[in-house]
Amino acid sequence: MIHLPDRFSRFQPRETLARTQVLERGWPFFLDLCIAAIGLACFYAVIRIAMFWAGRPEPEIVVSLSPRALPHYAFYSIVRIGLAYLLSLLFAITYGYIAAYNRRAEKVMIAILDILQSIPVLSFLPPVMLAMIALFPTRQLGVEMGAIVLIFTGSVWNMAFSFYSSLKSIPKELMEATSIYSFSRFQRLFQLELPYAAIGLIWNSIMSVAGAWFFLMACEMFHLGSRDFRLPGLGSYLQTAADAGNGAAITWGLTVMILIIVATDQLVWRPLIAWSDKFKFEQVESSKRVTSPILHLITQSTALASLARHTLTPLTENLYPRLAKRRIEKIHQLATVKPPSRMRVIAVRIVVLAIVTAAVAYASFQAIALLRPLHASEYLHILKGALATFLRVNLALLLASLWTIPVGVAIGSNPRLARIAQPLAQIAASVPATALFPVLLLALVRIGGGMGIGSIALMLLGTQWYILFNVIAGAIAIPSDLKEVATLFRFSRVQRWKTVILPGIFPFLITGLVTASGGAWNASIIAEYFPIKGQILQTTGLGAIISEATGGGQFPVLLLATIVMALMVVTTNRLVWRPLFRLAETRYKLGG
Incomplete structure (x- = not known):
């Protein structure tokens, strides 16, 4: 809040000064009331969810297409996505940390990560859902936990790759400084590693939540053999509307989803992006900073400031010296033992x-x-489908890279443009392409296309955002002093791209391409096999084989198709992406 100097106060009328003083005293109190109200709302939400999940599982939920049911469905979907994201964040930090610092386990863990990110959501469906129902056979919690884990499997891998690659690219002098000052692992994590990885992790979090919305339809309404699983939520609402061909219901559902995405962007992501801007590795402060009114309001809250001053600050001041002392004692003990x-x-x-x-x-x-029990003809059919899906995946990556790299650099380099373009990109990434696919497919049929072209378009809609958000994060993370040097020496546009922009975004771009590749393979289950109005539209591919095998309960075919897909993705990662990752960790690593 701006305070006028005393010498200007005599030019202010007394009524204006009094009104200003009242606002200065009352505004923090109003913010505290808002925070308290949010806390009570969260507490009520926890109670409602606990009551629903503790109840008996409903055999077959009838999804209503009435707009009045949308607030209820939206609430449950938000809770599922929120819990899946928190689980993804915890897993990504833990897994990425171990893989980055344990050289013996690194190769195995990254190979496992390659395999897991290539396995489609529907391939996880049978074991996950049956295991959760077996754990909670008499409670709705079993089906709910199954849906949350399925959302987790569709959104966690790019976050884990991002945190891992950020840890591997931390400048050497910063790591040496933490050793000189005897930082414990806990202190180094919270004062160096998490801040350094914050920009990439936040933008990949945005992509993960967008991916969760993308796969929500497949996670809230699915068939497993003869059993039909449905959960109340926006995903099942949109899937039911798409199956019925109800355009009005699809419009209502997408409208509510877009409103939720915009609210999430303004209340969560925009403040986090503005907060993470201070963690850029630069020596000259940029004149262009990302701002957030919500973050400004939060910093004005006296309740939060008091909580931090009397709780968090004393806790860290006491904890960090003890951890450092314990680490030194442990080093001495190891030297003598x-x-x-x-x-x-x-x-x-x-x-x-x-x-x-x-x-x-x-x-x-x-x-x-x-x-x-599988025959040779089924093996040949799966190999033929694998080749077709492989070509579609690489074509989708090429088409996505052609526009996401220049657009992502433009958004990341211009905060004013980012304020407008980032929410629009998040909305576009979050809208399930399956809800728009009937319209897209009809348009392609009219111009002479079909499922072959339609599957590439749908795959592109689901994977291009991995590249875009990582390029934006990379452009934001480029130090301002490098940009100013390029301006000072009057680099041409080609020189700027060759010496500053492409090297600066390279580690983030490789992370985006790797996760986009896995996401494209994952999206093939929807892109190549699409049910609409009682009929199935499909094309040759591994995704269609996996979707058909899941719906028909053909577990041998499902297993073989999943193994082939995982092998193809791992082979591509070993021959292409892994060497590029090593290049990003060495040649394009920032250092003082």
């Missing part, structure tokens, strides 16, 4: 390796037994 014998370490490794080998051998034997 005799290390375990080499034979003992080898014996432990052999035992662990034997257990892992036995588990893998047992799982492989069970998989082979499940695949035994």
Whole structure:
């Protein structure tokens, strides 16, 4: 809030000064009341969710297409996506941290991450849903947890890749400074690693939540063999409206979804983006800063300021020195304690390796037994579908890169443009393409196209945003002093792109391409197999095979198609993306 100097107060009427003083005293109190109201609303939401989830599972929920049911459905979808995001954030930080600092486990963990991000949501569906229902057979919680885990599997992998790549690109001198000042792992995480990774993690969080909205229709309404699972939510509402061909209901559902996305952008993402701007690795402060009225209001709250001053600040001031002292004592103890014998370490490794080998051998034997009934014609059909989907995925990546790289750099380099374009991009990324697909398909049929072109278009709609949001994050993270040097030496546009922009966004671009590739394979289950008005529109591809096998309960075909998809993605990552990741960690790593 702006305070006028005393010498200007005599030019102010007394009534104006009194009104200003009242506002200055009353505004923080009003903010505290708003925060208290939000807290009470969250508490009420927890009670409502607990009551619903603790109840008995409903055998078959009838989804109403009345607009009056939308607030109720929107509430449940927001809760599912919110819990899935928190689970994704915790997993991404834990998994990325271990993979970045444990060299022995790094290769295995990244390979597992490659495999998991390539497995479509519907391939997780049977084991996840059956396991959750078995854990909670008499409660609605089982089906709800299954849907939350399915949303988690469709949105977590790009966050894990982002945090991992950010940790690998931390400047060496910053890591050395934490060692000199005896930072504990906990202190280094909260004072260096999380702040350094904040920009990429926030933008990938936006993409993850958008991806959750994209796959919401598949996670809230699906078939598993002869069983029909439906949950009250926006996804099931849109899916039911699309199946019925009800354009008015689709419009209502998309309108509510867009309103939620805009509100989330203004209340959550925009303040976080403005807050993370201070973590840019630069030596000259930029004159162009991202601003957020909500963040400004939060910083004016006396209740939050008092909570931070009397709770968080004393806690960290007492905790960090103790952790540093404990770390120094631990280092001295390790220096004096005799290390375990080499034979003992080898014996432990052999035992662990034997257990892992036995588990893998047992799982492989069970998989082979499940695949035994398949014929050679089915193998050929799956390989043919894999080749078709592979071509579509790479074509979609090429088309996406052609427009997302220049547009993402423009948005990330211009805060004024970002204020307008970022919410629009988030809305476009979050709207389920399956809800728009009937209109898109009809348009393609009229101009002579079909499911072959339509599947590429739908795949593009679902994956281009991974590249766009990562490029935006990369453009924002480019230090301002590098941009000013380019201006000072009057770089041409080509020189600026070659020496500043492309090297600056390169680590983020590779993360976006890797996750977009996995997302394209994942989106193939929807792009290549689409039910509409009682009929199935499909084209040759692995996604169509997986969707058809899931709906028909053909678990051998589902397993084989999933294995082939995972192998193709892992092979591509090993031959293409992994060398590019190493290049990003070495040649294009920021350093002082």
